[in-house]
Amino acid sequence: MNMSAVPARVTKTNTVVSFRGIEKSYGAFQAVAALSLDIRQGELVCLLGPSGCGKTTTLRMLAGFVEPSAGEIWLDEDNVTRVPAYRRDVGIVFQNYALFPHMTVAKNVEYGLVNINMPKAARQARIAEVLRRVELQHLADRYPRALSGGQQQRVALARALALQPKVLLLDEPFSNLDAQLRVRLREELSSLIRGLDMTTLFVTHDQEEALTLADRIVVMNKGAVEQIGTPEEIYDSPQTRFVAEFIGTCSLLEGRVDEGGDFLSERGLRFPVARRPGAATAIIRPEYVRHAAEAPGAPVHRAVVETSEYMGAATRLQLRVGDARLLMDGRYAPGRRPRAGDEIDIVIDPTGVRFVTDGN
Structure with missing residues (x-):
């Protein structure tokens, strides 16, 4: 056809x-x-x-x-x-x-x-x-x-x-x-x-x-x-x-947005968002978690790589940031892929953060 x-x-x-x-x-x-x-x-x-x-x-x-x-x-x-x-x-x-x-x-x-x-x-x-x-x-x-x-x-x-x-x-x-x-x-x-x-x-x-x-x-x-x-x-x-969980892959963080416009997860991860104050669950797709060098001036978080899964076009990283966990998709040159145990600096793109308030 x-x-x-x-x-x-x-x-x-x-x-x-x-x-x-x-x-x-x-x-x-x-x-x-x-x-x-x-x-x-x-x-x-x-x-x-x-x-x-x-x-x-x-x-x-x-x-x-x-x-x-x-x-x-x-x-x-x-x-x-x-x-x-x-x-x-x-x-x-x-x-x-x-x-x-x-x-x-x-x-x-x-x-x-x-x-x-x-x-x-x-x-x-x-x-x-x-x-x-x-x-x-x-x-x-x-x-x-x-x-x-x-x-x-x-x-x-x-x-x-x-x-x-x-x-x-x-x-x-x-x-x-x-x-x-x-x-x-x-x-x-x-x-x-x-x-x-x-x-x-x-x-x-x-x-x-x-x-x-x-x-x-x-x-x-x-x-x-x-x-x-x-x-x-x-x-x-x-x-x-x-x-959010059924379509694609995402990280879910329980927490609340404070009066200053920051989301604070129950596990201590803080980052700025555009949302009114109150309790909410943050949804972060892996493509909105990036290396710090890709977004100069954004709040930087030190992350530990827990798993590194090679997927061909991209590598899926599971990261631990303090007590919180995030998924990240990155593209790396041959031999440059992060390994379990490596530490990297990341940023969370606030334009890609979504929220739900239901318990489903």
Whole structure:
């Protein structure tokens, strides 16, 4: 697939999917709690969270496989809350692709078109079109067993797209692929979806997938929504402790901001911040902890390197500053990487410090 012209993220206006106070309970267990969300035309929204957080249940309620305990689901101007799955205008790519092993690629794609009684000539034209879009036209006569994992995924995607749905649902479609193939295919999928202006709801527990693919991310935890925002908002401005810890890597320091504008952690680390006085938890991403030489004039802290983890492009240091601990990412020339036990002078960039006040 051509990756040279991936459309930029664009803010959409007209709503295609609307969850209105959706809930799902199984006896005393609440799988999804009061979820409200609008998804706009052409928008790729990712439901992100750990296993059991309610993201797949939410997707299956939109698909019509699970009936909500409360709330409504709307597609365009239609309330589809009680509409059966086969009458909803959605396409689904499952985690295991669910291809028919006894059917060729072309027959797998054709299956849904036969069910809607599309004339044969129109079916053949549609099959050719979608296989061309996913670059599998040369494999139309192959069976799934003769395809790679990435090719099977694209067949499943072509089958969903053949019905020209209003909404595409993707349930962890990369989870069965190896790391390198997963990266390549998510780039291809993004290019395809954006080229089609396809409204998409994507489920994953992989934060990297969510950050790279989504226009907006819905972070879920224990059935509830923790935060909804763009990838930049979710990473740079987490609203809860859970979001801060689940997305990326960070150091969390309990403490308070004094009247002089300094944050003083419970373990004695002090640095200036731009925040009103009061108790808070400071969130510091590793990229905002730097060597003192990089920020002349900033308050300097002497740190002891506890661990030094080489990660290729950067080295992750775990530092002890007095009784406090911080993570730091640095780039070093060969042979210059700090080792455990070394002492270095660091600064904390106050522009990158965020705060949460919740106990989650």
